[in-house]
Amino acid sequence: MATRPAIGIDIGGTKIAAGLVSGTGEVLHRLVTATPGHSEPEVEAAVVDLVRAFSRDAPGAPVGVGAAGWINPDTGTVLFSPHLAWRHEPLRDRLEERLGRGVTVTNDADAAGWAEWRFGAGRGEDQLVCLTLGTGIGGALVLDGALRRGRHGMAGEFGHQMLVPGGHRCECGNRGCWEQYASGNALGRDGRELARAHSPVAQTLLAAAGGQPEAIDGELVTRMALAGDPASRDLVAEAGEWLGIGLANLAASLDPGTFVIGGGLGSASPQLLETAEDSYRRHLTGRGYRPYARVVRARLGADAGLVGAADLARSEAR
């Protein structure tokens, strides 16, 4: 029974990815649908349809849902979600009622971190910090083989450590959060700023954006850095420097054995990881007198969220 498949659902701002996941973390069958508007009933209906589509292959399989936001792990209530209109939404109860079976609801970065620990780059590491680098920074903490979600389900919001008081404004309302300096959004903002300053060093980047500074985003900067554009490489190096400073802070508090770095940006830029590891080693407190944590790239790619959500559902169903 321990290896029976479970259904994992990853609710994103633009799409909902679903997979039937084996006990060894393999995605046996997958479905994707566009996130239908942002209203609760529409999104719930889409999740129910996806689960039912797997019913013939895996009747009664446990269902795990991952979503961005603050989720109370005891009640499965979404307290707040950045992409969706959910505020104090009893998502787990609603879905259980409609599906007639147990549902587990988890923060998406926690689900991804759990998947990397179970089946990916964090396997065999009992003190693990996992970061999902995309437009922002998501985090997960797996200590002594258990996902640590904090007293209110909000642990792992590492992206909102304040690194630069009075710095760039963050979506969370504060200024100077880590994710304003080491994320896709940070790369895009700095790339646009450089292009708008009519800096000659930004010429290649600007040309790649069709001459429109506002078309520059983190993805473009990352791609241009990979292609060797010096200005884009400088921007990635700067983000990597900040990324490493945040890792050093996390190591000072948590002393993990490994940092696993994934997400769209984390997976796309080897340069970012190399610069971050170098910066981490230069900023770690007690350096020279203590071991360094490994900094490794995540292995499960975009599947991590749904694989982790499914596996958590399976382990809770036992």
Ligand SMILES: [Zn+2]
């Ligand atoms: Zn913030």
